[in-house]
Amino acid sequence: MKSTMQDVELSVVDILEHGAGSFGDSKVFTLLENGVQETTFSAVAENCSRLGTSLASLGVGVDDTVGTLAWNTREHLECYLTIPSLGAVLHTLNPRFSADDLTWCINDAGTSVIIVDDMLLATLVKSIEHTPGVRAVIHYANGEPGEHTGAQLEAIAAAGINVLHYQDLINNSAPASVWVRVPERSAAALCYTSGTTGRPKGVVYSHRSIWLHSLMNTSAAQFGLSRQDTILPAVPMFHVMGWNLIFSAFMVGSNLVLTNRFNQAIRLLEAITALKPTFGAGVPTIWSDVAYTYDSGSDNAYDISSLQRISSGGAVVPEALIMWWQNRHHVAILHGCGMTETSSTMTSGIPPLGFEFGTLSPYQRTQGQFVIGIQSRIVDAEGNFLPKDGRAAGELQLRGPWVASGYLHGHSDAMTADGWLPTGDIASISPNGYLTYTDRIKDIIKSGGEWISSVALEAHLAGHPGVREAAVIAVDDEKWQERPAAIIVPSGETPSIQSLKDYVSAAFPKFWLPDHWIFVEALPRTSVGKYDKKLLRDNFRAQSTG
Structure with missing residues (x-):
């Protein structure tokens, strides 16, 4: 039996025409060197x-x-x-x-x-x-x-x-x-x-993939975007299509705040104060900088009360940052994740019924729950499937209607034989589909036959009162193969190494304790705002051999 439904092709044309026809008076604000440009x-x-x-x-x-x-x-x-x-x-x-x-x-x-x-x-x-x-x-x-x-x-x-x-x-x-x-x-x-x-x-x-992913963004199971919202995408439009938030806005009529090249914390705070966005999106370092700058300013310098929710991904959001936004400013943090090959977001940061955003639920310590359409599995080094029990960790593999099936011209085409995308991430998945990253395969620290998660150490160190930002890298070690080195951006006065060691020791096994502690004024970033660990590793080797 065939369905009696019409077979209509999905097109970006529909998104453009629908946004213009149904929401012609919705606003687009663009930050300029001096002032804001407004259009409809x-x-x-x-x-x-x-x-x-x-x-x-x-x-x-x-x-x-x-x-x-x-x-x-x-x-x-x-x-x-x-x-x-x-x-x-x-x-x-x-x-x-x-x-x-x-x-x-x-x-x-x-x-x-x-x-x-x-x-x-x-x-x-x-x-x-x-x-x-x-x-x-x-x-x-x-x-x-x-x-x-x-x-x-x-x-x-x-x-x-x-x-x-x-x-x-x-x-x-x-x-x-x-x-x-x-x-x-x-x-x-x-x-x-x-x-x-x-x-x-x-x-x-x-x-088709843009249509489906952009529509998912608007869903209450994801960002819950609507005509009532003003979206502040603090993500570059040249990276992963700006998380498709442009298309989502035209689908539902949300106002847009375009940041131009001004993703610095002060300009973002000024934009939030003046333009009253309800939803923001960006990597954790963006929102960490905003929080730090807000606290560094005079009382009532900025008004961020319009924000209701923020989606942050691309790296683990530190617990201290989640609590800053949720407890102090009543902004829900939707902890998610994604990659270029998954059209950006693939998980939802909404916790199950019974857990409120005012407290740090166990679910917000994860990278979110897989949304409908994304199929997931984890495998060990030999390709054996691992259980989704929240404990077993292996390489994350994905498939779905907005997940890549290969690369242009077949460059470095590395899909599995049965058509799944290997992500290069080590992760565990809970029985109800919440994802927790352990590390990137290339970033995980292999010490004496054991794995040490740089992601977990970074997220924990970011909660120390003397730490503004922290990156952890693997460095070569003759005895243990690799050992962790922590690169710290202090928050104010430089904390003592002993206080940092005590802080880490209270949460992790002794062998996780970094062997090297380095203090810097700023951490290098990649083109998408993540910590540039390749450069950090190169710099460490150069200093060690120099």
Whole structure:
């Protein structure tokens, strides 16, 4: 028996048209160097239509790849909605990649047109001479022109590339007469992994996967987004599609606060005070910096009372940070996790019935519960399945409708024989589906035949009153193979090593105690805001041998 339901393809076109038609008066706020730019969904949609006409006139069509090298701005939002609605592929370029990796990504993706924020022209110029497939660059102003903006544009033109101004195209183009609807499993967007082990790898999202994941974001089982919300995505739009929150907002009419390049704590606090977001999203270091800066300011300097909930993932959220937000400011922390290959979030930080956000429940010590659509399993080093008992730990493997089945051009294609994604994470899963990370396979500390979790040590150390941030790495040891080294950013006066040792000893076995304690003013971050442990390990080795 066949169903009697209509078979309608899912498309980003529907998200754009629904947001503009049903929620045309919803607001988009963009932080600027001085002040805030305000526009509406209907005005964004009008610009999208004119941008679509402009791109089509440049020969952009189905399956063409259009790159964006941009911060979180209105123009980038318009690219998000326009490019897939032409049947083309949005390629979000990461400005924090090295020039070599950025060049490689542009060429690997076959990117033919690049839309660039003037603030990032210097980054593009380093690559443009080595990207023969790029035929046009469209730039837009983001603040006052820099001293070298003109010379940078001339350098791009000198490479034989057509240079156009974004706003001129918008002003001089008629609205698109019709959008292009492609099959829902067609490519809509492309994002490259951060490439900490070899070249970045391209993950291609379909219209279907974006639709389903963005809809999940709006669900009460995930973020509970609605017309009543104002969303503050403190996550870069060039990383994992900004967690698809742009599309989620257009689905349900939530206002948007785009942070531009201003993810510093003071600018975020000013934005929260002025624009009253109800929901925020970002890695733990973002919200830790906000908490620290809030406490460092004068009384009543900032008002964060509008925030109701924050989703944080990408690393373990320290218990002390959860309690700061929940106990002191009544903001629910939704502890989740995800990766480029899972379209970002794959777990929900909502605890079971009977547990309140005002207290630190055992469930908030986990990375959340797998949402509907995500299938999970853990395996040992030999590939044997391990029980979901909350104790057995093995490599996490996943599959689902918004989980990657491979990489662009098959680069480093490492799916299992039966089609599951190996994540490279060591984790346990409880009987009711809550995930707890032990560590990344590459970060776990192997000492004398035992495993030491850098993640657990970091989360615990962050609760010490003298610690603002902590990273733990494995360092070589002749006797034990590897031992932990703790790199500490003090909170005020530097704590004594003995107090740190006592604090760790009270919670972990003696052999977990770090052998090395290093105090620094700041920890290096990766392009997505995580601690750069590769660089920390390299620095430690250099200092040890120097």
